Amino acid sequence: MASAPVESSSSRNTTFRALWIEAANRCAVREESLQPNQADQVLVRTLYSGISRGTESLVLAGKVPSSEFDRMRGPHMEGSFSFPVKYGYSTVGKVEAGADDLIGKTVFCLHPHQDRFVTTKDMVTLLPEEVPTERGVLAANMETALNIVWDAMIQPGDRVAVFGAGVVGTLVANLSRRVAGTDTVLVDTNTDRRAHTEAMGISFTKAGTLKGEFDVLINASAAGAALSEAIENAGTEARIVEASWYGDKSISIPLGGAFHSKRLQLVSSQVGAVPPARRVRWSFGRRMAKALELLADDSLDHLISGETDFADLAEDYPRILSSQTTLCHRIRY
Known part of the structure; x- marks a missing residue:
């Protein structure tokens, strides 16, 4: 397929603006130059990006352990987790x-959060016509939720408990309840999250x-x-799936009592x-x-749960991530 040049002679097409985390809890928007294009690349003008509170708050706070620096790198991340770093992984845009x-x-x-970018054609996925552009920022979270459901091996008729009514947890519960005959409940310490879960048809219980x-937790x-x-x-x-990432934080769990006598399974799930059981047939592209x-x-x-103009993102980013009411916060470009 023939390709049009990624850059034009217009000066507006030679620079872009991107959010950089310059130090723990401190951000700035930098203007940079677009790199020369290759034949397999596309130029994308960003329409929206989404802030994923869980992982991005750990990155902002500098709580990514050094042992995970390589594994946690995003496909287009720049810099390093020891700062400065350009991070993020949920962008919807139009190919120009x-x-x-x-x-x-x-x-x-x-x-990452950036108003224009060049990438290879195989790194972008067409948004289905029936999915509104604004909702497309949930794609990375949905991909994670889908992977978790696969790891959980939820079967028709299972009793399923999902802990954490954030974006990923809610998406997992939403997928689980669609499995025929499942009885799915979403559990959270924050009872204010009952409203959005029940509005989506998901049962809610206070932690x-x-x-x-339950069969799957x-x-x-x-x-x-x-x-x-x-x-x-x-x-x-029963099968227990740990889908959280704790960064550099250690936790203790009770493996005494009935853990062994019940022959419980404790497995991790990570979208990477x-x-x-699916790897032979499912590529990352098919999953996305x-x-x-x-x-x-x-x-x-x-x-x-909210929307911010990209022009205000550097100032608002720490506040957005620290707020307990944040689910998916959308950035408008």
Whole structure:
């Protein structure tokens, strides 16, 4: 397929602005130059990006352990976690130049908060026509949720408890409740989150009040107390999935009591790898395309908790990440 030049002679097409974390809890927007294009690259003008509170708050605070620096690098990240660093992974934009079959199309890309960028054609995924552009910023979270559900091996009829009513936890519960015959409940310490979960048709229970035995229990809360509650409410030979990432924080969990006699399974889930049972058939591209398809659900708009202009992002970013009310915060360009 023939490609149009990624850059034009216009000066507005030779620079871009990007959010950089310059030190712990301190940000700035930098203006930089676009790099010369290659034949397989596209130029994307950003329309929206999404802030993922869990991981991005750890990056902002400088709490990524040095042992994880390489594994936690995003596809288009620049700098290092010891600062300065350009980080983020949920961007929706319009292709302005490059491959003819993509020009003018709206795409999703795992990219930091930046108003224009050049990337290779294989790094962008077309947004389905039935998914509003504004909702596309949930794609990275949906991809993570889909991977968690796969790791959890949820089956029809299972009783499922999901801990953590943030974006990922809510998306996991939303996918779980669609499995035929499942009885799914979302558990959180913050009862204010009952509103968005019940508006999406998901049952909600306050942490510490969960009753009964469950077949599958998923912790997406980044709280050790939730993992302990999951163990307490797990049925014999139940599967417990730890989907949280704790950065440099250590937690303690109760592996005494009935943990061994119940023969409980405790497994981790991380979006950086497709589960082994699917890896032969499912590429990252196929998984992302399916995640975007799953965004064709109007109820998911309840997960957008606010919106900020990119021009104000450097000042607002620490506040957005520190707020307990933040779910997915959308950046408008």
